[in-house]
Amino acid sequence: MSVSESNLPQAPIPDASLSVQTSPHSRAKRKIAALMDEIEILKQDKVIKQRKTTYYVSQGRAIRRIVALYTPIEDLIVENDRRCECGPSGNSTMAQDHLQRGYIELAKALPWLHDKIACLDPQELEDMFRKLKRGADSARGDDTATLKELVASWVNIECHPTTLIRSDDKHHRGFVSDACGRLLCPAEWSWEDPVVRAGIRDRTIAFIVSENSWPSFMYENYKADAANLEHGLMKSKLLIMGFKAIFTSPSSASEVDGE
DNA sequence: CGTGTTTTGTTTACCTGAAT
DNA sequence: ATTCAGGTAAACAAAACACG
Structure with a gap:
């Protein structure tokens, strides 16, 4: 900084003997x-x-x-x-x-x-x-980023997928993953049915997944009652965990137990 | 042995800056 | 516009400590 340079003793001082000597230590102290x-x-x-x-x-x-x-x-x-x-x-x-x-x-x-x-x-x-x-928007970004990791670990714990979902990589999720597919499958279809599974993965006209149906993961125990599609809706553990992670804190989500 | 005090560690919210 | 990596500060809890 300029302070230190300007205070440094310059070479051509007219008469050095006139200046009162101070110890370098105390000078440094004052400078600090x-x-x-x-x-x-x-x-x-x-x-x-x-x-x-x-x-x-x-x-x-x-x-x-x-x-x-x-x-x-x-x-x-x-x-x-x-x-x-x-x-x-x-x-x-x-x-x-x-x-x-x-x-x-x-x-x-x-x-x-x-x-x-x-x-x-x-x-x-x-x-x-x-x-x-x-x-x-940045708060939303933070939320999605933390949820990206948390949801992966939750699904790993909840569903025990054969190939564990990586928490740092969103590839290999969605319908390509068996565990995720089961959760995302529209409630009125059965993921167990190979025809349904193949239809969704191949995006066959009869099995287009749209916003008009609730995914299974939103239901209590991730299973919908075909006769009553509102029964157990919004009661899923994963859903509540997600809610708590955002609205209270990420770690509070682990305490969810049939709330 | 309490009992205050300091240190250390953890969690969370928030910010920055960059890449895509 | 969204995603991502990284970093900081505040709040809090837990552990370690000194001392009568």
Whole structure:
């Protein structure tokens, strides 16, 4: 740093005998003290700066968990504005109702947001949304990353697959794996049936897996009652473990036992 | 033997930066 | 846009320690 260089004794000193000698040790000590102070000041500046830029990011983290998994935040605001314009009598589609519920949750989660929208100018608002979104998406990324490892180990323990699932590699999962396939198989089909299994793996028209059916892993004991498809739904151990891993903590998931 | 205190270790949330 | 590796700090619990 410049401090150390400028304080170094220069070669052409007019009269060296006039300077009062201090011990190198005490000089070094003072220099260290000065540098320490400097570090403190720099640290404080940095913290303050970071807090400002980080505030919205950290506030945004919860959004994907408790408001909406994918919907852009702006869309929620826009829908709320639309409602205000049209009034409560204005009719709306199911999708719009869905957005509005999202907005209400968002307002609950971030109570300060409403005022901010009113008082910030468009430039600042855009900046705020960008940060909220960054926090929201990176939190989701963290969740999927931890779940990627955890789910693999859970399935290994729960289902004892013949070839264990690697926790660091998502290849060889899904329908190619027998254990995963059984869990992912739509509830109304039987994974035991070789025709079903082959049909799903080959993506035969009759066995296209879609979002219209619940996978087996969402049911209690991973088995659905064909006569009553709602029985035991959402009661599976894996599902609860996943929930706890995200909403309480990763390690709390191991305590799940018929909750 | 308690009983406070320090050290050490673990877990978790959060951030950064880079690759894809 | 998503995924990934890595790293930091806070919070907490457990272990080790000194001391009357």
